[in-house]
Amino acid sequence: MxxxxxxxxxxxxxxxxxxxxxxxxxxxxxxxxxxxxxxxxxxxxxxxxxxxxxxxxxxxxxxxxxxxxxxxxxxxxxxxxxxxxxxxxxxxxxxxxxxxxxxxxxxxxxxxxxxxxxxxxxxxxxxxxxxxxxxxxxxxxxxxxxxxxxxxxxxxxxxxxxxxxxxxxxxxxxxxxxxxxxxxxxxxxxxxxxTKVASHDTASAVVAVPAETGRFAYISCGTWSLVGVELPAPVLTEESRLANFTNEAGIDGTTRYLRNVMGLWILQECLRAWGEPDLEPLLAEAETAGTDTVIDPDDPSFLPPGDMPARIAAYCARTGQRAPQGRAQVVRCILQSLALAYQRAVADAVRLSGRPVEVVHLVGGGSLNTLLCRLTADATGLPVVAGPVEAAALGNALVQARARGLVGDLAEMRDLVRRSAGVRTYEPRGHA
Missing domain, CATH: 3.30.420.40 (ATPase, nucleotide binding domain)
Structure with a gap:
């Protein structure tokens, strides 16, 4: 880029x-x-x-x-x-x-x-x-x-x-x-x-979160989903360890306090197993495809590459659930499971860090997935601001721009993103 x-x-x-x-x-x-x-x-x-x-x-x-x-x-x-x-x-x-x-x-x-x-x-x-x-x-x-x-x-x-x-x-x-x-x-x-930028792609993506205040959670959503809050210092409590939260460095001495969630990898592997069909019609069908099935995206069985639809069916058999019937239900199952995982991670981040959250910023490729954004707003009960899509590339470029004197501190970088990148807000619909 x-x-x-x-x-x-x-x-x-x-x-x-x-x-x-x-x-x-x-x-x-x-x-x-x-x-x-x-x-x-x-x-x-x-x-x-x-x-x-x-x-x-x-x-x-x-x-x-x-x-x-x-x-x-x-x-x-x-x-x-x-x-x-x-x-x-x-x-x-x-x-x-x-x-x-x-x-x-x-x-x-x-x-x-x-x-x-x-x-x-x-x-x-x-x-x-x-x-x-x-x-x-x-x-x-x-x-x-x-x-x-x-x-x-x-x-x-x-x-x-x-x-x-x-x-x-x-x-x-x-x-x-x-x-x-x-x-x-x-x-x-x-x-x-x-130029040395924030070389972890999530760290770059968090730079480009178009937040106006510090009261935000972020979801950097791609193959992996990184869900957390930005803090001035790490949280190293036993409770934080048991919740499996991570403290990673951000720019300017910030801490990215987050949990890794498996992310869209599961959907990507399903598409690969199905011969790479067009995703948009599947998402439209999944919008109305009813299924109560929920998977844990972080179950180790979903980590390696391979036949993901078969693994979802095996997980359902293991957990006493009815496997999703047809591709649209599989897609719906994956996305509602991700939304619930995001809800848990945001709630845990708030509880463990003491940082209140008023809005969720969902950046990266997942911000193009309208159904995922809607389900996440419903699950968290918070507005979801979707975009920018190329958040990691923007954050990378912003740190370079600052090194050349073209932009100032982190707040100025985010203000520049708000003026430049199109975002869309999804309000919770009251039925988590």
């Missing part, structure tokens, strides 16, 4: 799109990182000349470099089964403040042979390293690893010793901009700098 700040507005333009297709090799699910890097180079060439570049991506996954700076194997996908044996946390919540997920970075690293590894780089930092030659880590993504001290705001060095993880793997947390390598600049046809 290219972004321009002009006339008191920020405008995004899609300049290049490329697929992100995981690859299974000898039983292990990998990211095709070189294909992604090629897509980045093609995109930079199509966008150029750009005054600045910022990279955000999903969290948790990483590449390992050897002493010569070469990548040791393709990064493993977090949906791979290698971390299935982790059923309890290895990182103390009072230090990391992180939600337990079996595939957290710390658990992935504990499955690795690290004797040849010199450096661990999370995905945006790995791509940035190939573009610039500079090694470093970005805070918002580091805070998702289970290896970050959320109070001291640095790597959890004491934890590395307890887990036998070598200190050398973990690069300095930095916010410096770095110029492109000369050979990369020659390849894309211009020179520029890579």
């Amino acid at each position: 290219s972004a321009a700040v002009t006339g008191g507005r920020i405008e995004l333009t899609q300049v290049h799109r490329f697929p992100n297709r995981p690859v299974r090799v000898a039983g292990t699910l990998h990211w095709d990182i070189l294909a992604l890097y090629r897509g980045v180079l093609d995109g930079l060439r199509a966008a150029g000349p750009a005054e600045s570049v910022g990279i955000d991506s999903w969290a948790i996954d990483y590449g390992l470099l050897d002493a010569a700076g070469r990548l040791i194997g393709n990064p493993v996908h977090y949906r791979d089964a290698r971390t299935n044996r982790f059923t309890a946390r290895v990182d103390p919540y009072e230090v990391t403040g992180l939600q337990f997920l079996q595939f957290n970075t710390v658990n992935q690293l504990l499955t690795e042979r690290l004797d040849q590894a010199e450096t661990m780089l999370l995905i945006p930092d790995l791509l940035g390293y190939w573009l610039t030659g500079a090694i470093g880590a970005e805070r918002t993504n580091v805070s998702t690893t289970g290896l970050y001290d959320v109070t001291r705001r640095e790597w959890a060095w004491d934890l590395f010793d307890k887990l036998n993880l070598p200190h050398r793997l973990f690069p300095e947390i930095s916010s410096e901009s770095t110029p492109l390598r000369a050979d990369v600049a020659e390849e894309i046809g211009y020179t520029t700098a890579v």
Whole structure:
């Protein structure tokens, strides 16, 4: 995406799109990182000349470099089964403040042979390293690893010793901009700098939440749904740990206090199993498709790729429910289950943090799903403001714009989003 700040507005333009297709090799699910890097180079060439570049991506996954700076194997996908044996946390919540997920970075690293590894780089930092030659880590993504001290705001060095993880793997947390390598600049046809943005895509998306006050909850809704509130400090209580809430770093010292919910992955996998039918007619049918069936989106059976409709039916059999009949009922079941999961997460965030909420901002691709937005307003009993769709790209661009003096603090960034992005409000209809 290219972004321009002009006339008191920020405008995004899609300049290049490329697929992100995981690859299974000898039983292990990998990211095709070189294909992604090629897509980045093609995109930079199509966008150029750009005054600045910022990279955000999903969290948790990483590449390992050897002493010569070469990548040791393709990064493993977090949906791979290698971390299935982790059923309890290895990182103390009072230090990391992180939600337990079996595939957290710390658990992935504990499955690795690290004797040849010199450096661990999370995905945006790995791509940035190939573009610039500079090694470093970005805070918002580091805070998702289970290896970050959320109070001291640095790597959890004491934890590395307890887990036998070598200190050398973990690069300095930095916010410096770095110029492109000369050979990369020659390849894309211009020179520029890579600006450290909020490199976790949810952190970037939260920057672009068009909130007018601090009394808001957010749902960053895509393959995953991240549901929470923005706070000035982490919540590290035992009650918070038991509720499996996470404290991740936002920009300007904020804390993203949230819970991960499985998200639209379940719907995406159903569509794939059905041969990729057009979603819009299915959503229209689901609007009136009656079903009382509810699934828990976070049930582990829904995590791996595969035949999702069959898994939903198996879940219903396991829980004594009638399985949805036909595709429209399956879609309705998924969306009402997500809305109820959002309601639980918002209510828990308010209760555990003490932060009152008057409105829910639903950003990301899910904001285009009218039925999901309506059901979420009904379930929470709060207005749902849907949009912007490309929230992560907007937040990424806004941090770059601030680095260039084009916009001020977080409140100014959000004001710029309100003036620029179309949003739609869904009022609760009184029947949760």
